Amino acid sequence: MSPRAVRSIGLFATALLAAVCLRVLATSGGLELPSLIVLRELRAPALVSAMTIGAALAVAGVLLQALLRNPLAEPWMLGLLSGAGFGVVVWTLAGYLASGAIVRQESPVIPAAAGAFAALGLVYGLSQRRGLVDPVSLILIGVVISVIAHAASQFMQAMLPDSGLALYRRWLMGGISADTAWGTIGLVAGITFACIAIAAWLGPSMDAASLSDDEARSVGVGLARLRIVSFALAGILTAGTVLLAGPIGFVGLICPHLARLLGGPRHRGVVIGSALAGAALLVLADAAAQMLVLRSGHVPVGVLTAIVGGPLFIVLLRRGRWLA
Amino acid sequence: MTLRIESLTFGFRPGKAVLRDVSSELPPGVNVIVGPNGAGKSTLLRLLLGALRPVKGTIIHRDRQVHRIRPVERARSIAYVSQRPVVAAAFTVREVVRLGRYAAGGPADAAATERAIARMDLAEQANEPYGVLSAGQQQRVALARAIAQLDRTASGDSLTDPPRVFLLDEPFSAMDPAHVMHAARVIRELAEEGATIVMVLHDLNLARTIGHRALLLRGNGTLACRGSVEECLSPVLLEDVFGVRFRLIACEDAGVLVPSVCR
Numbered sequence: 138m139s140p141r142a143v144r145s146i147g148l149f150a151t152a153l154l155a156a157v158c159l160r161v162l163a164t165s166g167g168l169e170l171p172s173l174i175v176l177r178e179l180r181a182p183a184l185v186s187a188m189t190i191g192a193a194l195a196v197a198g199v200l201l202q203a204l205l206r207n208p209l210a211e212p213w214m215l216g217l218l219s220g221a222g223f224g225v226v227v228w229t230l231a232g233y234l235a236s237g238a239i240v241r242q243e244s245p246v247i248p249a250a251a252g253a254f255a256a257l258g259l260v261y262g263l264s265q266r267r268g269l270v271d272p273v274s275l276i277l278i279g280v281v282i283s284v285i286a287h288a289a290s291q292f293m294q295a296m297l298p299d300s301g302l303a304l305y306r307r308w309l310m311g312g313i314s315a316d317t318a319w320g321t322i323g324l325v326a327g328i329t330f331a332c333i334a335i336a337a338w339l340g341p342s343m344d345a346a347s348l349s350d351d352e353a354r355s356v357g358v359g360l361a362r363l364r365i366v367s368f369a370l371a372g373i374l375t376a377g378t379v380l381l382a383g384p385i386g387f388v389g390l391i392c393p394h395l396a397r398l399l400g401g402p403r404h405r406g407v408v409i410g411s412a413l414a415g416a417a418l419l420v421l422a423d424a425a426a427q428m429l430v431l432r433s434g435h436v437p438v439g440v441l442t443a444i445v446g447g448p449l450f451i452v453l454l455r456r457g458r459w460l461a
Numbered sequence: 462m463t464l465r466i467e468s469l470t471f472g473f474r475p476g477k478a479v480l481r482d483v484s485s486e487l488p489p490g491v492n493v494i495v496g497p498n499g500a501g502k503s504t505l506l507r508l509l510l511g512a513l514r515p516v517k518g519t520i521i522h523r524d525r526q527v528h529r530i531r532p533v534e535r536a537r538s539i540a541y542v543s544q545r546p547v548v549a550a551a552f553t554v555r556e557v558v559r560l561g562r563y564a565a566g567g568p569a570d571a572a573a574t575e576r577a578i579a580r581m582d583l584a585e586q587a588n589e590p591y592g593v594l595s596a597g598q599q600q601r602v603a604l605a606r607a608i609a610q611l612d613r614t615a616s617g618d619s620l621t622d623p624p625r626v627f628l629l630d631e632p633f634s635a636m637d638p639a640h641v642m643h644a645a646r647v648i649r650e651l652a653e654e655g656a657t658i659v660m661v662l663h664d665l666n667l668a669r670t671i672g673h674r675a676l677l678l679r680g681n682g683t684l685a686c687r688g689s690v691e692e693c694l695s696p697v698l699l700e701d702v703f704g705v706r707f708r709l710i711a712c713e714d715a716g717v718l719v720p721s722v723c724r
Contacts, residue, residue, distance in 0.1 A: 341566070342563075344550065344556075344560060344563075345563040347547075347548055347549040347550035347552070348548060348549075348560060349543050349545070351510060352541060352543050352603075354510065354512050355510055355512075355539065355540060355541035355628075356536050356540075356563040357532045357533040357537075358532060358563060359531075359533070360532075397551065402550045402552055402556070
């Protein structure tokens, strides 16, 4: 890795440490040293969740951007998050129709991942014309698929009794809750860490895949396999975040761009830098959400990331030659 | 034989053949592919790369069908430069050239990269972002990447075993005349080192100057001629293939082909 990439990774790690300290101290409307019980029962699960979600979304963004050669690609914009939420709702509704009761399953990883894969496959398939993918129409199709999946989820929720509605609302809102079971957090964190390690290992292949398809093959990249693996990793990472927090937008857009800006374009550095930046960003956003108390309570983290990330997306879109 | 095409037929859709029953050996030296737009020249290069699979017939590289060779292994003997090189990341020129070393991946990479940069006369631009270069400069970077890919000096390997094949699709189309001559000289040197060059060219005079052998394709994807450049790029055959009259004008010890606008 280049010295520049190493420096940027050091910087992101420091930022993560600072964000963690802030989040430990953050309470409604201010900072305060927490008691041991609060730390263990409330802060720790929220911290691990936030770090996992941020890192997973950021690395999913890196993978999607490399996979689609599209710097605007991001899990939320491509419909992966809504797709994963839809998968969970379908799973719950099917269970309800089969047994007549809401079966609470702690971590429905498979339905969430299936929904994310379905959305990504649909968006990728629909945006291809004669084998070419137009970057902007890809995003447009992604947003539309996202809206459809979201609407379909709400429709199906209306078919569930009230208890089901309450149960699955958080998967449509996008906030980090402290009452997620440690089992779920641990499972998702473990899977996320493994996926990020594989993504970092794939760095040089993603570098070479930035050439045209034929040129990438000619220098030795097994392009079909690389795409399937990237696709799978992005889907799994995204599904995990939906299980922990619901859809959170733009982290997958902001962090890879930040990591490239500070650490250069080589993907191994971008993956590691983005993971740390994503973890730091989400912990920071969660701390801000904790401290910011409005009239009707806390603001979900997803709202804050969208407020920061949305304008950035427009800047990138207008800059045109995004990566050059 | 490094590379051999046997009764190759290929089409992207059933019933619409782009290339029909093409056979040829491609020996070491500069092999130019000439023909009208849409005759299947670029498709033939992609088939030689193994990126496409023949509908009928085969392409044999070192006793194996080229599309069956694993990418990492194939990359050690076949390099490819596309008509429009793409780099979808903000790499510097040096980083792009180094992408050629993906399959090699070892301590020799840095030295091979620097040699290729020097050979294509890119030392001054080496630290510049690739994206700001002109199209002609980007073509030189793509050639440097291919040269770095098949660099054998650092590892002390033979230049001819495994044989080196360069598949070049219009590698000079955006270059100025001075850089065309420089790049053409480098390609001739590679051929003298024993490499097999297969190059699509539209400039008939350039093809006659730097080519040893030619494949002349007709618009319907059949082979009109395979042989020496003098033989295949003759006014009679060219008129048959392009439907335009050509004259061969004497020029020092060679000849210059000009499309005739006279009736």
